[in-house]
Amino acid sequence: MTRKAFVGYVVVPTLATASYLICLWFFPNLAKHVLHSERGLVELATPLAFLAASCLGWRLLVKTRGAVPRWASAVYGLFALAGLFVALEEVSYGQ
Numbered sequence: 001m002t003r004k005a006f007v008g009y010v011v012v013p014t015l016a017t018a019s020y021l022i023c024l025w026f027f028p029n030l031a032k033h034v035l036h037s038e039r040g041l042v043e044l045a046t047p048l049a050f051l052a053a054s055c056l057g058w059r060l061l062v063k064t065r066g067a068v069p070r071w072a073s074a075v076y077g078l079f080a081l082a083g084l085f086v087a088l089e090e091v092s093y094g095q
Contacts, residue, residue: 020035047087054080054081054087060080064076
């Protein structure tokens with residue numbers, strides 16, 4: 001594993017998890033109001049994560065057209081649509 005991959009796959013998730021647990025332990029009220037509330041960081045980041053997944057699925061569909069079997073392209077397209085549907089569901093379709 002390269003140094004860059006180790007940092008990306010091991011160090012960053014470990015630091016993020018440790019930061020979250022420290023925040024929960026030392027600042028429970030902050031964690032409750034900033035992270036876990038209806039307008040908190042986690043709630044706002046969820047549709048963005050699904051939208052990013054949808055964009056990646058769409059990019060895979062466009063970039064690999066003709067290079068992969070048709071069923072794989074169909075899976076990429078369905079993944080993109082599912083990610084978009086869940087992202088829109090998370091924000092209640094703009095309501």
